[in-house]
């Protein structure tokens with residue numbers, strides 16, 4: 001141990017100022033055996049009064065005058081150790097007394113830091129030389145001076161900010177040499193003291209320790225073995241129980257661990273062993289020597305050991321001294337081995353068994369300790385540490401190997417072993433983290449393999465992403481990427497095919513657009529390009545071929561439709577050709593299942609051409625109209641027995657008999673509406689209005705069962721619901737307006753009903769059964785409405801009032817008036833209005849303003865009474881008579897038609913007033929349109945069937961269409 005400040009030449013010359021470097025005994029005389037005056041603590045300034053030379057140039061003893069205390073002789077230096085040094089301002093600290101709580105110090109050596117003030121307490125770190133510390137607490141400051149011991153006085157609680165360490169250190173060594181000095185002002189300015197409250201329980205334990213130490217020292221001197229033993233055992237017991245306490249900060253294996261009270265010393269550094277040896281108290285010596293923890297080689301302030309004192313006391317002979325010396329040597333070896341063992345244990349406990357050499361060292365230290373006779377208890381402690389650390393070291397080894405090999409199952413195994421070996425959690429955590437990563441890597445590898453096998457692009461993409469994150473092997477990743485490179489475009493092609501096919505197939509009533517078909521074709525090409533299986537795009541190819549064909553047919557229909565728009569409607573040949581061309585295009589389109597909605601416009605135009613042709617041929621046109629099921633019929637669970645085949649064909653399904661379904665009956669007409677809008681229906685027949693203007697007689701009448709929709713078709717409701725009559729009026733005046741510059745028109749209208757074979761004037765209520773003149777104040781005059789036919793076949797009704805209607809409104813008002821009158825009449829006659837035939841006649845007379853040429857046509861609009869089956873209606877009395885009359889009239893109408901169909905020479909117009917009234921509008925030069933109104937309800941099947949059969953009788957009538965002008969052998973100029 002070298003002094004920190006070595007004395008220079010002349011440092012100890014008389015008059016020199018020095019400072020004690022450690023605790024120095026001061027004696028009365030120069031001789032060492034002279035009376036002891038006391039001790040100078042370390043750091044006490046002394047003035048050298050006289051120095052005695054032991055050898056020339058070598059001063060060992062000097063008379064000094066200390067700053068405090070009596071003058072006396074001290075030893076300046078022992079062999080190799082300076083007791084006094086030159087006073088130095090730099091250190092500024094020569095004694096513990098100068099250190100106060102809160103002082104900023106600088107360490108001069110490596111200092112161990114412990115958790116408690118006792119030297120045996122747990123080691124928590126160390127401070128390097130020149131570390132700056134702040135003194136938080138000094139034990140001596142709180143202990144009464146009578147109880148202060150050298151050891152306690154030098155212990156202080158400090159904090160070191162740089163090391164973030166707080167604990168206990170020794171400020172001087174046991175000899176009083178300062179281990180710290182004051183920090184410079186700068187250093188002090190830069191550091192902050194951490195105030196820590198003092199734990200006063202420490203003070204109590206210090207007092208107890210002090211008492212024990214005093215007791216031991218006193219009984220060792222006096223030789224009171226039993227007292228000594230009593231104190232020592234109590235102390236040992238207490239310390240052992242402290243050691244076992246889980247809350248004790250004391251580490252049993254700390255190298256500095258001693259029975260500190262058995263090793264305690266007084267102010268001169270003398271231990272109980274020294275006293276017992278010096279005073280020849282052998283039983284105490286024996287007792288202490290048995291305690292392996294006692295430091296036998298401790299020296300007092302005169303550098304004497306207990307052994308020396310013992311030998312002196314015993315006045316032993318040389319041989320015994322030699323044996324004693326040998327024994328001392330052994331004991332020293334034992335102590336060294338023990339210290340070494342403790343060091344190793346401490347090292348392992350601080351660092352764990354991470355370093356395998358550490359464990360080896362502990363094994364060797366244990367071996368040496370065993371050989372040198374260290375107490376079994378201490379050996380056991382070492383052995384315990386070894387037993388605990390060996391499996392940990394093994395586990396660590398396994399963990400390291402598994403980590404290096406990146407083997408998840410080995411790592412899992414190593415972690416299990418490490419857990420059993422109680423490896424600290426924080427040490428295990430990184431491996432567990434690694435395992436988690438490895439496990440997810442394993443999972444990612446498996447997922448990647450599966451995705452690769454499935455060749456599913458979405459799975460592959462996901463698995464690749466996961467694999468990259470989990471650090472899966474680069475080859476596996478690149479393999480999967482290769483698969484993705486092939487499958488990606490295939491997947492895209494499949495998706496494109498799928499969406500485009502869905503789009504094309506779900507493109508609604510009008511079929512797919514050409515653009516959609518192009519994209520589907522491209523999708524198929526793409527599929528071929530990326531080598532999809534042929535089966536994968538076979539369906540798309542099939543659909544494409546079909547749709548292309550349909551598109552071609554649609555385009556052809558559109559082209560023909562455009563072309564035939566401009567056809568000359570007065571040329572039968574041209575219209576026929578146009579109709580045929582359009583029909584062929586439509587037939588081709590229907591053959592490839594072009595949706596009917598896509599063909600609706602063309603189909604309607606074909607019908608129109610057909611009707612134009614029929615007109616040109618002079619046929620009666622028959623339009624069939626199926627009304628919708630009424631709510632009542634639906635409530636009665638009636639089904640719809642009719643089916644629209646196309647715009648000119650309807651099917652009627654006879655209700656099944658038992659489980660045998662019947663074949664449906666098909667009927668062809670010039671137009672079929674199911675039910676069609678009022679506008680659609682009128683659009684198909686409005687050219688008849690032009691015919692009337694052109695000089696033709698036109699009849700439009702509705703035939704059908706009661707409630708089949710005759711009145712709805714002929715008159716309808718308001719707005720869009722307006723039927724044929726109001727629309728005819730509007731169309732008539734619209735057309736007249738177009739020609740008013742050239743032609744002077746006169747419109748005359750009359751309205752009558754035919755009830756039970758009697759005509760009733762609905763404008764003046766003339767005629768009918770028991771008619772009387774309604775002219776106010778006039779006498780009752782029978783004014784029967786008689787039907788006359790002139791030589792040209794023109795029908796005239798005697799006494800029927802006819803009114804001129806200059807405007808459409810006037811004609812509408814007339815119609816309204818007539819209808820109201822019809823209701824009044826029906827009420828008077830206690831009948832329903834629908835039990836009569838209602839006839840509105842509009843005469844159109846046009847005179848060419850330039851030529852004076854006159855054209856006369858008429859429009860006869862007739863809402864027939866309902867055709868009833870007497871059996872079904874099951875009526876009697878007046879109602880029965882009504883029904884019989886209605887049937888008569890309708891039969892007569894049927895007969896007329898039949899005669900016309902057959903081309904009979906005689907047409908029985910005169911069989912009934914109805915046919916008489918209609919005679920100039922049925923056949924001959926007239927143009928006739930019959931609406932056949934039907935109910936679709938299953939309960940009305942028989943009536944509907946009869947109605948349709950009645951209508952088909954009229955369908956094939958071919959009239960000799962002749963315009964009156966032609967009849968006169970002239971061309972057909974417009975009126």
Ligand SMILES: Nc1ncnc2c1ncn2[C@@H]1O[C@H](COP(=O)(O)OP(=O)(O)OP(=O)(O)O)[C@@H](O)[C@H]1O
Pocket residue numbers: 626627628675704705706707708709710711712713834864865866933
């Ligand atoms: N095309 C249609 N659309 C909607 N409803 C209709 C259609 N045709 C008829 N109807 C309804 O059916 C019911 C009967 O119609 P409507 O009175 O016209 O029959 P009708 O043949 O004139 O009977 P009647 O011989 O007794 O006069 C009415 O309520 C009518 O509104």
